[in-house]
Amino acid sequence: MSLSHIGAWxxxxxxxxxxxxIDTQLMLGGETSYWVPSLGVAxxxxxxxxxxxxxLWALACLAALAKVSFxxxxxxxxxxxxxxxxxxxxxxxxxxxxxxxxxRSLVAGVVAGGWLFWTWLVLYARHGEGAHPSWEVxxxxxxxxxxxxxxxxxxxxxxxxxxxLLARRSLR
Amino acid sequence: MxxxxxxxxxxxxxxxxxxxxxxxxxxxxxxxxxxxxVAAPIRxxxxxxxxxxxxxxxxGRREVVSEARELLxxxxxxxxxxxxxxxxxxRMVHAEVVERVRGxxxxxxIRWAEGTQLEAGIPVVxxxxxxxxxxxxxxxxxGRGQVELVTGRDFRAGAQLYVPGSARGELIxxxxxRHRGDxxxxxxxxxxxxxxWKQREGMxxxxxxxxxxxxxxxxxxxxxxxxxxxxxxxxxxLMRVRPLRDLASGLYRxxxxxxxxxxxxxxxxxxxxxxxxxxxxGASVLTRCTSARGRDGLRLALSSGVKVREGSxxxxxxxxxxxxxxxxAVTARVRTLSxxxxxxxxxxxxxxxxxxxxxxxxxxxxxxxxxxxxxxWESMVGIGDGEGVxxxxxxxxxxxLGVPRGLLVGDAILPRSVGxxxxxxxxxxxxxxxxxxxxxxxxxxxxxx
Numbered sequence: 001m002s003l004s005h006i007g008a009w010x011x012x013x014x015x016x017x018x019x020x021x022i023d024t025q026l027m028l029g030g031e032t033s034y035w036v037p038s039l040g041v042a043x044x045x046x047x048x049x050x051x052x053x054x055x056l057w058a059l060a061c062l063a064a065l066a067k068v069s070f071x072x073x074x075x076x077x078x079x080x081x082x083x084x085x086x087x088x089x090x091x092x093x094x095x096x097x098x099x100x101x102x103x104r105s106l107v108a109g110v111v112a113g114g115w116l117f118w119t120w121l122v123l124y125a126r127h128g129e130g131a132h133p134s135w136e137v138x139x140x141x142x143x144x145x146x147x148x149x150x151x152x153x154x155x156x157x158x159x160x161x162x163x164x165l166l167a168r169r170s171l172r
Numbered sequence: 173m174x175x176x177x178x179x180x181x182x183x184x185x186x187x188x189x190x191x192x193x194x195x196x197x198x199x200x201x202x203x204x205x206x207x208x209x210v211a212a213p214i215r216x217x218x219x220x221x222x223x224x225x226x227x228x229x230x231x232g233r234r235e236v237v238s239e240a241r242e243l244l245x246x247x248x249x250x251x252x253x254x255x256x257x258x259x260x261x262x263r264m265v266h267a268e269v270v271e272r273v274r275g276x277x278x279x280x281x282i283r284w285a286e287g288t289q290l291e292a293g294i295p296v297v298x299x300x301x302x303x304x305x306x307x308x309x310x311x312x313x314x315g316r317g318q319v320e321l322v323t324g325r326d327f328r329a330g331a332q333l334y335v336p337g338s339a340r341g342e343l344i345x346x347x348x349x350r351h352r353g354d355x356x357x358x359x360x361x362x363x364x365x366x367x368x369w370k371q372r373e374g375m376x377x378x379x380x381x382x383x384x385x386x387x388x389x390x391x392x393x394x395x396x397x398x399x400x401x402x403x404x405x406x407x408x409x410l411m412r413v414r415p416l417r418d419l420a421s422g423l424y425r426x427x428x429x430x431x432x433x434x435x436x437x438x439x440x441x442x443x444x445x446x447x448x449x450x451x452x453x454g455a456s457v458l459t460r461c462t463s464a465r466g467r468d469g470l471r472l473a474l475s476s477g478v479k480v481r482e483g484s485x486x487x488x489x490x491x492x493x494x495x496x497x498x499x500x501a502v503t504a505r506v507r508t509l510s511x512x513x514x515x516x517x518x519x520x521x522x523x524x525x526x527x528x529x530x531x532x533x534x535x536x537x538x539x540x541x542x543x544x545x546x547x548x549w550e551s552m553v554g555i556g557d558g559e560g561v562x563x564x565x566x567x568x569x570x571x572x573l574g575v576p577r578g579l580l581v582g583d584a585i586l587p588r589s590v591g592x593x594x595x596x597x598x599x600x601x602x603x604x605x606x607x608x609x610x611x612x613x614x615x616x617x618x619x620x621x
Contacts, residue, residue: 014210021211027462028604057175068201069208072461072469072497072507074194075201080182087175119463125187127513 004164009062011161012047016066019043024070034140037148038112040067044082045108045149046156048089049098050166056086059165077122084118085111104153109146113138198500205503208458208471215459221605229489229601236490236600237447240567240578243521243528244444247577250527251298251425252439257393258429265290265428265440270316271573272421278324279307280423280571286315288430288440295378295391295429301417302329302378302394306428319426322361322396323348323419331396331413332379335371342381345396349412359420359552361397361413372401376413390429418552421517422530424570424577445615446576452487452610453478458503460604466538470494470506472609480504484574485612491601492516492568492579493609504611509545509581509599512538517569518581522555522562529555530569531586534595543604544596545582555588562586566597574612 019039026036044063051059060082067082068075089107092098098107116133124132157166185193253264267284284290296304296319304327307320320327327346335341349362376396380389397415404410417423432438445451453475461469470493474480480499486506487493494508507514514536520529532552540546555562566581582597 017207017210021214024462069204070459072467076197077186080186083179
């Protein structure tokens with residue numbers, strides 16, 4: 001791994017940390033927070049659909065490390081969630097070009113809804129509490145995050161440091 | 173394939189955690205502290221709010237601490253048994269409940285003054301209520317032991333049905349008796365070999381007519397509960413005893429009736445170290461961890477070399493913020509009061525009630541309107557006459573390892589009736605932007621209450 005790659009990964013960590021921090025601040029809005037898109041999910045998906053397949057695992061771990069710092073969910077659950085996301089992307093890229101705007105926004109929507117469901121499941125399994133997320137709530141989260149990825153996914157791919165990591169050497 | 177196995181393992185560990193693995197993964201993610209520092213500028217945006225919140229808490233601190241101390245002193249007076257029930261010469265040894273071990277609901281782990289020697293078998297009471305016996309004295313830790321509650325499966329106590337103006341019926345009481353028609357959390361003591369008396373109501377008091385022995389008989393006259401008689405399906409009569417204290421989660425402080433010591437005192441007290449600064453460790457808040465579905469927490473930066481135990485209380489001045497979920501070498505993950513599923517036993521100063529009321533456990537359900545905390549409360553014995561509602565100020569009770577008694581939780585309107593209630597608690601402070609907190613490490617830094 002070249003020095004520029006190491007630097008790029010470190011910069012990526014900073015971007016994910018900032019995305020998670022902003023997510024946390026935006027979520028303080030209570031019930032209305034379901035309409036707030038998840039920057040962390042949008043960034044992860046926007047990069048995962050473009051990144052070399054072999055490095056997706058590293059991306060999952062990096063995003064998990066950033067999210068753990070800003071999340072009350074246990075690290076093991078965050079890591080599991082991120083691994084599931086990159087496996088989904090990896091699987092999808094065998095058949096589709098997920099880097100296209102509509103495709104990536106669809107993936108981001110699914111991931112955002114799935115993430116809500118997963119965090120509820122972990123809370124419920126561990127503490128027996130927490131209200132089951134309704135379809136409406138899942139759709140709100142999916143729609144807002146999908147739209148964000150649709151419009152800003154391209155911008156995320158051009159963030160400083162991203163170009164080195166997102167060189168499309170292999171789509172499959 | 174290996175990726176699928178890894179994902180499957182992580183999923184299983186997420187849903188059914190193994191503490192050792194959980195701690196290991198937490199250590200692996202220790203660099204998260206540095207990552208959190210990277211995003212510090214976002215935290216700085218709320219610096220003014222944090223300073224203002226800290227100032228407000230500091231200004232009200234003296235008043236809250238004084239109120240909490242008064243509450244704990246009132247609680248001490250309320251658990252003191254009436255003089256006429258204490259056999260001459262016996263000592264009253266005050267103790268606090270420090271833990272209720274999961275899976276051993278009929279036992280209490282208690283702490284009393286370290287220099288006081290006690291023996292197993294002595295009665296344990298709360299006011300005029302009998303709750304059980306000291307079943308074990310910890311040989312390794314002075315001043316610690318276990319109480320077996322009267323709800324224990326094999327517990328038996330001789331008792332007497334007290335009926336003014338008529339003969340008294342003798343019976344044996346102990347263990348729980350449940351009926352499928354009982355409301356959730358309903359708790360009744362079983363009656364064994366009831367006599368042929370016709371009385372269907374009255375108070376049941378301890379009377380060791382079986383010849384339990386010297387120590388057992390010291391509790392004669394203490395109250396077990398009231399006799400409840402009802403006709404169930406098939407026309408059978410079901411008789412049982414309803415305790416008038418919440419034995420499931422409302423015991424925070426108890427009194428042990430101990431034999432006299434030559435030249436010793438008649439009452440051995442116990443101080444609550446809640447507001448002793450040496451029992452707290454200052455920590456800075458690295459990040460607020462709010463996420464979708466209402467989950468809420470904090471990540472704290474810890475000084476290396478200081479051991480913080482899981483479950484320890486985290487406070488902002490005299491206000492309870494939450495409890496440590498997991499603690500690594502340099503950071504701790506904290507569940508705040510607004511995180512759904514946090515369980516806390518509370519002590520309430522209820523308007524119109526002479527003494528503090530141990531209301532038992534509440535379970536948080538997230539944030540309600542206007543920043544209030546939504547909690548579910550199973551009221552086992554009700555408050556006072558059981559009718560209407562009453563304003564109350566809520567503090568932490570006992571029985572949770574690492575959470576000291578007397579930290580302020582907030583104000584609420586409490587229903588006085590028995591049953592499951594939804595209650596809104598108005599927190600005593602807005603801690604949403606706090607950037608400093610204190611973690612309970614306990615006397616001697618061991619985090620034991």
